[in-house]
Amino acid sequence: MLFHVDMTVHLPSDMPEEQAAEIKAAEKAYSQKLQHAGTWRHLWRVAGSYSNVSIFDVEDNEALHRIISGLPLFPYMEIQVRPLCRHPSSVRDDDS
Amino acid sequence: MLFHVDMTVHLPSDMPEEQAAEIKAAEKAYSQKLQHAGTWRHLWRVAGSYSNVSIFDVEDNEALHRIISGLPLFPYMEIQVRPLCRHPSSVRDDDS
Amino acid sequence: MLFHVDMTVHLPSDMPEEQAAEIKAAEKAYSQKLQHAGTWRHLWRVAGSYSNVSIFDVEDNEALHRIISGLPLFPYMEIQVRPLCRHPSSVRDDDS
Amino acid sequence: MLFHVDMTVHLPSDMPEEQAAEIKAAEKAYSQKLQHAGTWRHLWRVAGSYSNVSIFDVEDNEALHRIISGLPLFPYMEIQVRPLCRHPSSVRDDDS
Amino acid sequence: MLFHVDMTVHLPSDMPEEQAAEIKAAEKAYSQKLQHAGTWRHLWRVAGSYSNVSIFDVEDNEALHRIISGLPLFPYMEIQVRPLCRHPSSVRDDDS
Amino acid sequence: MLFHVDMTVHLPSDMPEEQAAEIKAAEKAYSQKLQHAGTWRHLWRVAGSYSNVSIFDVEDNEALHRIISGLPLFPYMEIQVRPLCRHPSSVRDDDS
Amino acid sequence: MLFHVDMTVHLPSDMPEEQAAEIKAAEKAYSQKLQHAGTWRHLWRVAGSYSNVSIFDVEDNEALHRIISGLPLFPYMEIQVRPLCRHPSSVRDDDS
Amino acid sequence: MLFHVDMTVHLPSDMPEEQAAEIKAAEKAYSQKLQHAGTWRHLWRVAGSYSNVSIFDVEDNEALHRIISGLPLFPYMEIQVRPLCRHPSSVRDDDS
Amino acid sequence: MLFHVDMTVHLPSDMPEEQAAEIKAAEKAYSQKLQHAGTWRHLWRVAGSYSNVSIFDVEDNEALHRIISGLPLFPYMEIQVRPLCRHPSSVRDDDS
Amino acid sequence: MLFHVDMTVHLPSDMPEEQAAEIKAAEKAYSQKLQHAGTWRHLWRVAGSYSNVSIFDVEDNEALHRIISGLPLFPYMEIQVRPLCRHPSSVRDDDS
Secondary structure, eight states: OEEEEEEEEOOOTTSOHHHHHHHHHHHHHHHHHHHHTTSEEEEEEETTSSEEEEEEEOSSHHHHHHHHHTOTTGGGEEEEEEEEEEOTTOOOTTOO | OEEEEEEEEOOOTTSOHHHHHHHHHHHHHHHHHHHHTTSEEEEEEETTSSEEEEEEEOSSHHHHHHHHHTOTTGGGEEEEEEEEEEOTTOOOTTOO | OEEEEEEEEOOOTTSOHHHHHHHHHHHHHHHHHHHHTTSEEEEEEETTSSEEEEEEEOSSHHHHHHHHHTOTTGGGEEEEEEEEEEOTTOOOTTOO | OEEEEEEEEOOOTTSOHHHHHHHHHHHHHHHHHHHHTTSEEEEEEETTSSEEEEEEEOSSHHHHHHHHHTOTTGGGEEEEEEEEEEOTTOOOTTOO | OEEEEEEEEOOOTTSOHHHHHHHHHHHHHHHHHHHHTTSEEEEEEETTSSEEEEEEEOSSHHHHHHHHHTOTTGGGEEEEEEEEEEOTTOOOTTOO | OEEEEEEEEOOOTTSOHHHHHHHHHHHHHHHHHHHHTTSEEEEEEETTSSEEEEEEEOSSHHHHHHHHHTOTTGGGEEEEEEEEEEOTTOOOTTOO | OEEEEEEEEOOOTTSOHHHHHHHHHHHHHHHHHHHHTTSEEEEEEETTSSEEEEEEEOSSHHHHHHHHHTOTTGGGEEEEEEEEEEOTTOOOTTOO | OEEEEEEEEOOOTTSOHHHHHHHHHHHHHHHHHHHHTTSEEEEEEETTSSEEEEEEEOSSHHHHHHHHHTOTTGGGEEEEEEEEEEOTTOOOTTOO | OEEEEEEEEOOOTTSOHHHHHHHHHHHHHHHHHHHHTTSEEEEEEETTSSEEEEEEEOSSHHHHHHHHHTOTTGGGEEEEEEEEEEOTTOOOTTOO | OEEEEEEEEOOOTTSOHHHHHHHHHHHHHHHHHHHHTTSEEEEEEETTSSEEEEEEEOSSHHHHHHHHHTOTTGGGEEEEEEEEEEOTTOOOTTOO
């Protein structure tokens, strides 16, 4: 089951650089593990911003929440979730 | 080059059903041709709405505009475009 | 799997009363069938408005979209969907 | 009498973890007591966010305010209240 | 129990004047009957607009909805409802 | 002359409790004095929020500004002012 | 007593030109009479829009409402009213 | 050439009172000098808020920017600029 | 003097195609004449929308308003105007 | 390929002046280098604000993101990107 997720990062301007670097490294590892597992199916940067657009393939809402709320950057992000389903005009087998 | 496009359809409530059916059929054919060509890379329905999320792979802004403004439903849609680029944490070769 | 859905009805001011009555009757029948089936788990009117708040219990996003887009009032509603999951502080067994 | 309440938590980024844990524990106890009493009738997490959707069953507006303003997380939440009433199409006896 | 209600009227620009006059007369009669009964406790015009601010004193949400949805202008109004309660600094006995 | 005023309080999360208590006590005294004088004609709490709705009866805009900008909580409030006048359907003599 | 009023005109696209011309002529006459009387103290066009900014000098809210709601274009305008008062730094005697 | 400028002041809640007083005094002197010169043509307080509405008479956009960005309170203000021009119904010679 | 103008076209869905074509042809001629005169300095299409971004070089606000309000599409456009001036970091002689 | 970028700067009010001066100097050098290279094609200040409007001429979205995210002021700016293309009515050869 697919979900479309918009994430925008807002780090507090007084967070020490070292701490920021640590969180970002943890975020990258977390994200790549889920990408390799096929759960985090697509991940794009929105050009010109500190935002991404992601497609998650999860079992249910419970799983989606576990993954998103576990993101190391979760406390610093503005997040919007939209459930997706197959579009009647889609020709791709793997977009659902 | 990838673009993220949100489209929401607002058909006038007094449009004859036949005309609506015709436009939708033309839209479907137009969309599927572009999907087969690899230009309209992803197409999802947003569950519970008359909206879709699409990823286009085009040569440049010019091409993107030609495709979107050529959509049979173009005059009846609210459209938001965001340029995408490769995310530094992405592990997929075909997401850029 | 639960979804929270806000619906607000905007009937065109020039819709004949008879047609409006027909759509509303169909909506009521459609809704009650789904309520009896346990799919439309809760349905409340927001006091002072032509809006409702609903909780749906469906198998997946696909099923949610089929149900919402099949609503007789669907073309005349503003709809907002939010996926729900069990709250860690919840004590109710049937709220997930 | 039922009320629909949306709550989103915004903890200050410089709140000590210990203090946050204490407030959350108090919030959980407070919420569960009210759930057992039947006052806090439903409580769901909105997937992918630090938000919940709640249904309260109270005597009057006064009681609603006493409960919400007494929440340990009250100073850190964005809250939206909507009064509910029985929907004319509802088939459930306990949704009013 | 008190509720604060904002109402703004949007009559369709093609409504015949006679029909508009009829609805407004019905609205006035409806409103004055409820004012005399003490249910519609306050009614003010917002200067420079076709809007009013009202305070209703009703038994519960059900009663509030019955009254508001019964307004002759109901289909043509944008309405916002907020539940009120006694303010801890209030000195008036009849403001609750 | 009447004015409708919405006030929502946002105290900085790092304000010492003692200071907050002092400001609130001053606010209460200030408000009650004006209520007894008939200037602050109505004061309600919006249920579930740290907001109030107030009706002021003042000589002119100048007087309104003097009163509002003199509120001990003024620097910490979001405030919206709307001028009121008698509604043509009002039956109350003291609502203008 | 001064009020700041923003007005933006939205004429229905199907209003006959003759009717529009008539309303605009009536509006101009109405406005100029009030300007000569000193009631409509300032009137500016916002460059590039069908909007104006006005300053009214009236006795009270009642008078303001009578004037604005009497505008021939009133049913076709979006209007925002803000009460003004003398600024503590003002050096002009006639700006209050 | 006239410009309409809305300014709302947001002083940081932790700014020392002395520093705030100094900035405000500088702002007042700056403003009064420009008023005497005829450049800052009108200045009003919006009743009930820490906002003003101003009319500037300047040579060009360059001059407007120099004046606004030089305001002692500039870093603490939310500012909206709208170019004005003579209204075709205006009867005042000095409103353009 | 430069102005930045955003324009978005909203043609009524029931405008006859012939009339639309006529207005668009007139708009094109009008625009090109002003471009050749150096007044309409830049004109870009926003990709994927029926919007443009324009830079006008005019004598004053009066001239800007005359040009924009004379656009054949003016009654069908949403327009936002922002005055520009030379940026202190600009290296181009002709960007002011 | 052209992009339209709106940037508004929000420096934290507690940033030391020296640090702000340093960042601004770096921003200026960065910007001028890109202007000389033809990549940052236009740069204007929006009068009365700490905002600019820019036109970038880049190879693709990737290049745009590299440039914008490399801006010394990037962490302190609100940024909006819109892809541009040639307008069918444009007469300028160098606006595409």
